Amino acid sequence: MKKNIPEPTLRRLSWYLRYLERFKEKGAEVISSKELSLALGLSDAQVRRDLFTLGGFGKRGVGYNVENLYDFLVSFFGLDREQKAILVGCGNLGKALLQYKGFRKRKFIITYAFDVDKRIIGGEIGDVLIEDVNDMKRRVQTNKIMFGVIATPAASAQDIVDRMIDAGVKGILNFAPIRLQVPSGIALTPVDFAIELEWLSYHMHHKVKT
Amino acid sequence: MKKNIPEPTLRRLSWYLRYLERFKEKGAEVISSKELSLALGLSDAQVRRDLFTLGGFGKRGVGYNVENLYDFLVSFFGLDREQKAILVGCGNLGKALLQYKGFRKRKFIITYAFDVDKRIIGGEIGDVLIEDVNDMKRRVQTNKIMFGVIATPAASAQDIVDRMIDAGVKGILNFAPIRLQVPSGIALTPVDFAIELEWLSYHMHHKVKT
Numbered sequence: 360m361k362k363n364i365p366e367p368t369l370r371r372l373s374w375y376l377r378y379l380e381r382f383k384e385k386g387a388e389v390i391s392s393k394e395l396s397l398a399l400g401l402s403d404a405q406v407r408r409d410l411f412t413l414g415g416f417g418k419r420g421v422g423y424n425v426e427n428l429y430d431f432l433v434s435f436f437g438l439d440r441e442q443k444a445i446l447v448g449c450g451n452l453g454k455a456l457l458q459y460k461g462f463r464k465r466k467f468i469i470t471y472a473f474d475v476d477k478r479i480i481g482g483e484i485g486d487v488l489i490e491d492v493n494d495m496k497r498r499v500q501t502n503k504i505m506f507g508v509i510a511t512p513a514a515s516a517q518d519i520v521d522r523m524i525d526a527g528v529k530g531i532l533n534f535a536p537i538r539l540q541v542p543s544g545i546a547l548t549p550v551d552f553a554i555e556l557e558w559l560s561y562h563m564h565h566k567v568k569t
Numbered sequence: 570m571k572k573n574i575p576e577p578t579l580r581r582l583s584w585y586l587r588y589l590e591r592f593k594e595k596g597a598e599v600i601s602s603k604e605l606s607l608a609l610g611l612s613d614a615q616v617r618r619d620l621f622t623l624g625g626f627g628k629r630g631v632g633y634n635v636e637n638l639y640d641f642l643v644s645f646f647g648l649d650r651e652q653k654a655i656l657v658g659c660g661n662l663g664k665a666l667l668q669y670k671g672f673r674k675r676k677f678i679i680t681y682a683f684d685v686d687k688r689i690i691g692g693e694i695g696d697v698l699i700e701d702v703n704d705m706k707r708r709v710q711t712n713k714i715m716f717g718v719i720a721t722p723a724a725s726a727q728d729i730v731d732r733m734i735d736a737g738v739k740g741i742l743n744f745a746p747i748r749l750q751v752p753s754g755i756a757l758t759p760v761d762f763a764i765e766l767e768w769l770s771y772h773m774h775h776k777v778k779t
Contacts, residue, residue, distance in 0.1 A: 364775075367611055370580060373767050401577055436767045437774035452665035460746050461763035467770075505773065530773040532765060536670050546772035550765045553671035555742060555758045557583050557646045560677075562756035563715065563740040564647035565574075 364412065371409050374399050376432040383425050391422040441466045443504050445528070447519050448511035449474040449482075449489050452534055456510055457484040469508065471498045475515075492519070499526040506530045513537040520547075574622065581619055584609050586642040593635050601632040651676045653714050655738070657729045658721035659684040659692075659699050662744055666720055667694040679718065681708045685725075702729070709736040716740045723747035730757075 364372075378398055382390055392406040399406075410423065413435065433439050444462075446453055446469045456462070457469055473492040474480060482489045490498070498504070507528040511519050516535035523531060530546040533539055541547045574582075588608055592600055602616040609616075620633065623641065643649050654672075656663055656679045666672070667679055683702040684690055692699050700708070708714070717738040721729050726745035733741060740756040743749055751757045 365609075365611075367581065367584070367609060369768065369771060371577070373764060374577070376767070399575075399577060401575075435771070437770040438767065442770065450665070451661045451668065455660070455662035455665055456762070458661065459762060461761055462766065465763050465766055465770075467763070467766055506769070530769045532769055546769055548765045548769040548772070550762060551671055552666070552669060552760060553675050553677070554583065555760045556672065556675055556677055557586070557648065558579065559716070559740045559742055559756055559758040560647040560652065560675075561579060561645070562758070 368409055368412060371399070371401065371405075372413070372432060372435070375406075375409070376429070376436065379425055379429040379432065383429055387425050389422045390425050390428070395423075438465050441468060442506055443468050443470045443502065444506035444508055444532075445469070445471045445473065445495060445499060445504055445523070446487075446508040446510060447473045447492060447495065447523070448509065448515075448535070449476075449479055449484065450510065450512075453510035454484050456508060456534065457487055467506070470502065470504065471495075492522070495522065496526040499523070499528060504528065506532070509533045509535050509539070511535055578619055578622060581609070581611065581615075582623070582642060582645070585616075585619070586639070586646065589635055589639040589642065593639055597635050599632045600635050600638070605633075648675050651678060652716055653678050653680045653712065654716035654718055654742075655679070655681045655683065655705060655709060655714055655733070656697075656718040656720060657683045657702060657705065657733070658719065658725075658745070659686075659689055659694065660720065660722075663720035664694050666718060666744065667697055677716070680712065680714065681705075702732075705732065706736040709733070709738060714738065716742070719743045719745050719749070721745055 375395060378395065392403050392410070396403045396406045413431065444467060446456060449472055453472065457472060462469065469487060472484065472487045472489050473495050474489050475492050480489050480491050505528060507523040509516050509519055509531060513535050516533065516537050517539055520531060520539050520541060524541060524545055531541065533547060533549045539547060585605060588605065602613050602620070606613045606616045623645065654677060656666060659682055663682065667682060672679065679697060682694065682697045682699050683705050684699050685702050690699050690701050715738060717733040719726050719729055719741060723745050726743065726747050727749055730741060730749045730751060734751060734755055741751065741758070743757060743759045749757060
């Protein structure tokens with residue numbers, strides 16, 4: 360398999376996965392590159408190239424086995440095994456994320472939560488205890504946790520990410536509205552709620568009569 | 570300009586916008602399709618085709634004026650004017666969204682917030698009053714609000730979206746973890762926090778030694 364798959368290819372693989380999920384729910388067994396390309400607005404050649412990148416899936420004229428391709432993509436994204444995470448910042452957003460079912464669906468389990476605010480430390484959200492952020496390093500090391508979620512205010516996010524990395528966290532999902540610096544070898548993914556706004560706004564201005 | 574631009578093209582335009590924003594911050598005046606294609610992992614031909622779709626931007630051998638292209642994309646996405654929205658569901662997620670600065674940065678202003686819970690109606694989050702959801706229709710109509718944000722639990726989301734549409738809302742950003750049905754002519758955009766997880770998970774498994 361090719362290494363260093365470019366970001367847009369990954370995005371497309373993510374769409375394939377989402378579309379295959381729906382297709383699988385409908386009970387379909389085989390899908391052609393043409394069906395995938397029509398559904399996603401890509402060229403047929405593009406879809407075949409992308410799936411070839413994954414290791415030569417599908418046979419000319421036969422199409423792709425939906426179940427196999429789906430399982431392959433789930434495993435490609437590393438979503439086939441449970442992954443434990445810590446979360447720092449138990450304000451409104453942190454609380455919402457601790458209760459967010461979409462993480463658990465992808466086997467991403469937030470096991471420990473931390474905050475600096477003594478008034479909320481000791482409380483529980485769902486079945487997760489809020490602990491003092493000073494206990495983070497010990498928890499990460501004892502439980503060999505690789506993932507961290509940042510839900511702090513922007514001002515403290517860089518300090519927290521530095522401490523997470525020092526503790527041993529390797530992959531970080533950042534919900535704080537600030538760009539963070541991390542050393543090479545650490546995977547950092549920013550989440551921006553407002554990106555979807557561009558879509559909505561576009562569709563409102565181009566498709567819907569107001 | 571071509572109508573019905575397919576989703577993947579829109580996604581790419583969204584990346585161009587984001588990249589141009591960074592490029593503009595650095596003070597760059599001109600960008601070539603080659604620079605854009607390298608930065609985003611697309612083919613040069615793809616970038617030229619996409620920007621041609623927008624109305625024949627750029628000149629062969631000269632490149633694109635960063636400022637013009639940026640302004641064009643901002644206006645293309647309809648993000649150049651203030652857009653008012655209502656929000657329904659003032660739990661943890663709703664509160665977090667009301668305080669989220671990324672919306673305001675894109676001139677998307679949540680003006681009214683609603684809930685069904687009498688215990689929180691009358692309270693304020695930021696400078697927005699939480700009102701009874703039964704007042705939603707009147708507020709939407711009086712203020713001619715076109716956008717709605719759903720931050721309710723999954724179980725009540727469909728009922729709320731129906732009521733929003735009945736009130737006159739045309740564009741909906743759905744944060745509830747459920748697929749909603751809307752009539753044609755209504756723009757609905759689901760937001761799934763966990764999509765970014767696929768990326769993070771991928772990078773953890775393919776790039777980072779653990």
